[in-house]
Amino acid sequence: MGPIEYSILKKIQGKLGRAGVIHTQHGDIETPAFVPVATKATVKALTPEQLRDTGAQVVLANTYHLYLQPGSEKVKNFGGLHKFMNWHGPTMTDSGGFQVFSLGAAYGKELSKVVKITNPEQILQERSLDGEIPRLATIGADGVSFRSHHDGSLHYITPEKSIEIQHNLxxxxxxxxxxxxxxxxxxxxxEEALERTHRWAKKSLDFHKSKPNSERQALFGIVQGGREESLRKKSAEYISSLDFDGFGIGGSFAKEDMETAVKWVNEILPEEKPRHLLGIGEPEDLFMGVENGVDLFDCVAPTRNGRGGTLYTHWGKINIRNAEYREDTSPLDPGCSCYTCKNFSRAYLCHLFRAHEMLGGTLGSIHNLYFVINLVRCMRQAILEGKFEEFKSSFLGTYGVLSSA
Ligand SMILES: [Zn+2]
Structure with missing residues (x-):
């Protein structure tokens, strides 16, 4: 047996979508599944027990952040991420690429996963050649040098280095x-960037396979290619020709391009290996991804929103700080079975957020994570019962009523 085993249980008729299970050495992941982000080896504001109670099966930590703080050797000396953070279920780490380019390259700017392509602010600063903007990341053929967003110290990450850090974690x-x-x-x-990504994929794989860790850790290759059909397909073909255990679909997407890009890629990727759509987690996008054959999703949005008081309901997102909730004794979402909704009123949540109480962030994160994890779990159940289309139209029929009103 390899480090993971994936099996498909049922497909959506006439579509790429499927329900399955990934067996890992720390337990099973029933897919499709939403993966909470534990950036610095913690899902912010939640204990592992609270996290488990939201239905989370697996967490994803950020290589870039843990490399800079506390350092991957320290985590290794603790016996790895599972022991360090006391999470004994399956774990993932990203490659650090996205953070190097968003935090290192475009320091001080927000490179969101979903961007408006008309916004020139989103263009990576390192490509400005006028010399007036400080260059915080420089891309070379072998890797990327960048300055830490903590202390400005200079670092150089190559594919081998990224894998070495992830072996330590x-x-x-x-x-x-x-x-x-x-x-x-x-x-x-x-096109240039894609050629680099492909070279780096091969180097990452070769380095990984040369180490004993390849028996314990599964390595996923990442398909890039932006919004170009020819590049996305070329990337899917090349990455799937290599001996990866699964695949990531990466890149910042313009909202209108996401579905076509995911479809192009998943029509090419081999059916028998799992696929992870990186950094995507809004309910509408989760339906799109699942329908088009994505097995795993991660996104900071549910927890970031949860800490800020923007909370999901079956009618859309609400800002619980709003005055209309001050005397509202009903639960946040009467259709939700999470700890927050079972025990607290909208009025109390509104009060916590207005008073800047820490419990607000915890209760908001618990609800939002439960909401998104449960939504994907229900999609899986609907696939198993042959009712995905019905579930999708019934959910999306009411979701968004608030925001479009
Ligand atoms: Zn809830």
């Missing part, structure tokens, strides 16, 4: 080092 599923480009980049740049 010891997650069950790790990712090849890639360049994450903005969809605002032109075709020529996307």
């Amino acid at each position: 010891g997650a069950d599923i790790i990712f090849a080092f890639d360049e994450c480009t903005s969809p605002a980049e032109d075709f020529r740049y996307q």
